[in-house]
Amino acid sequence: MGEYSMTSPTLNNDAILNSSSLSLPEKVREYLEKKTGRQYRVWVPSSPTSCLWGECLWEMVMLSTTEELLPAEYVFMLSDNTIGIGFHHFQTEFLKLDESKYYVYMSLNEVMKSRDPNARKVAKKLAPGPVKDCEMAEKAAKKASLKYFGREDAIIIDFDQMGMTVNFKAEGLSDEEVLREIEKSAKALSEAWKEYLEWYHSERRRRLYERTGLKKEPPHIRCFIAEWPPNTGNPEKDREIIKDVKQKLSCNDRIYTPKGLLELKNGEITVKKSRR
Numbered sequence: 001m002g003e004y005s006m007t008s009p010t011l012n013n014d015a016i017l018n019s020s021s022l023s024l025p026e027k028v029r030e031y032l033e034k035k036t037g038r039q040y041r042v043w044v045p046s047s048p049t050s051c052l053w054g055e056c057l058w059e060m061v062m063l064s065t066t067e068e069l070l071p072a073e074y075v076f077m078l079s080d081n082t083i084g085i086g087f088h089h090f091q092t093e094f095l096k097l098d099e100s101k102y103y104v105y106m107s108l109n110e111v112m113k114s115r116d117p118n119a120r121k122v123a124k125k126l127a128p129g130p131v132k133d134c135e136m137a138e139k140a141a142k143k144a145s146l147k148y149f150g151r152e153d154a155i156i157i158d159f160d161q162m163g164m165t166v167n168f169k170a171e172g173l174s175d176e177e178v179l180r181e182i183e184k185s186a187k188a189l190s191e192a193w194k195e196y197l198e199w200y201h202s203e204r205r206r207r208l209y210e211r212t213g214l215k216k217e218p219p220h221i222r223c224f225i226a227e228w229p230p231n232t233g234n235p236e237k238d239r240e241i242i243k244d245v246k247q248k249l250s251c252n253d254r255i256y257t258p259k260g261l262l263e264l265k266n267g268e269i270t271v272k273k274s275r276r
Contacts, residue, residue, distance in 0.1 A: 024175055025058040025077070031179050032062075032072055035186075039063045040075075048079040052088070055079040071189035075182065077170065083178065085185045086165030088158070101213040102127040103222060104256075108134050108159040110226035118258035119226040126224055126256060128212040133200070134159045140195035148188040155192055162196075164189050221253040228257035228271075245269060 022030070029040045040060045048055040059076035073087035104126045111123040112134050124131040137157055141164060145154035156165045166185035170178050199205055230241040245255055249264040256262075260271040 024178065025060060027175055028075055028179065028182060029060055031182070032060075032075070035183070036062070036072055051076065053078060053084055054082075071164070071193055072182075072186045081169055081171040082167050083170045083182070084165050084167045085182055086156075086163065086189055088161065088163045101129060101209055103214050103217050104224055105222070106224040107226065111224070112138065112157075112159045114226040114258075116227055116258045122256060122258050123224055123226065126222070129205070129209040132208060133162070133205070136199040137162060137164075137192075137196045140192040140199075143195070144188045144192035147191070148184055155188060164192060218254075221248070221251075222256065223248065223253060224256045226258070228259055228262070242269065 023044070025042050025044055029042050032038075032040055040062055042058065042060040043056075044058040045056070048057055050056070051059055053059075053076050055078055057077045057079055059074065061074045062072065071087055072085060075083070075085045077083045106123060106127065108130060111119050111131065114120070120131060120135075134157075137159070141155035141157055142152040145152050148154070154166055156167065157163070158165075166189060168181050168185065170181075173181070225241075225245070230238040232238055232241070245262065246264060246267075246269060248255055249262060249269065254261065257271070260273075262269055263272040264270075
């Protein structure tokens with residue numbers, strides 16, 4: 001895992017900025033290629049088109065023949081003049097760590113962003129390692145965000161895949177100001193990611209997983225739902241979640257929630273009373 005740097009020697013950026021023949025995405029591409037030493041592929045559709053992040057005016061992705069992941073893996077601009085920079089995932093889907101070490105299915109995004117204060121506490125009992133990973137990433141992101149942007153929430157984390165993104169509004173900014181914001185964002189991401197990797201490769205983390213991971217797969221499927229009853233803001237989606245939970249419980253799966261273990265009684269979902 002190589003270290004990313006935006007501190008290369010001063011380059012002839014003025015030549016890029018002053019070239020009237022280059023569009024903004026081409027200026028960004030040339031700027032990042034000189035800064036990172038990597039090539040980028042740019043997509044500029046004739047009209048805004050749906051992409052991973054919304055309605056895109058343009059997007060670019062770093063081309064790499066290695067598995068090395070760098071903070072400036074992608075850059076995009078949305079139709080609302082938002083520009084984003086970051087990376088989408090770390091190796092494989094991060095949530096797979098829950099399944100392989102702790103044999104429990106959960107969305108770490110839902111756990112970390114849950115409005116229920118008990119969600120993290122219960123999730124940490126089921127899968128201490130992945131939740132600790134998320135908390136360390138969150139800590140690193142807040143620290144870098146505060147340093148470069150004066151607020152803690154500038155770096156957005158996808159906890160399920162351990163990706164990080166910084167977004168900013170480009171409306172009213174000159175091309176030079178856009179490049180400066182991109183460079184600042186890349187530096188913030190680089191610092192946050194470097195700090196997280198120190199934890200990821202640490203002996204403390206290895207011992208935590210060894211100490212808390214289950215030694216063998218349990219006889220039943222285990223799932224954790226960060227909010228119960230579901231309240232997604234979409235009644236139809238809530239009904240689908242309830243239907244899915246009923247199906248799992250009828251198959252004797254274990255469904256954990258911040259309120260307790262769920263069970264099926266007379267076709268209705270209830271919270272199992274704890275035995276103390």
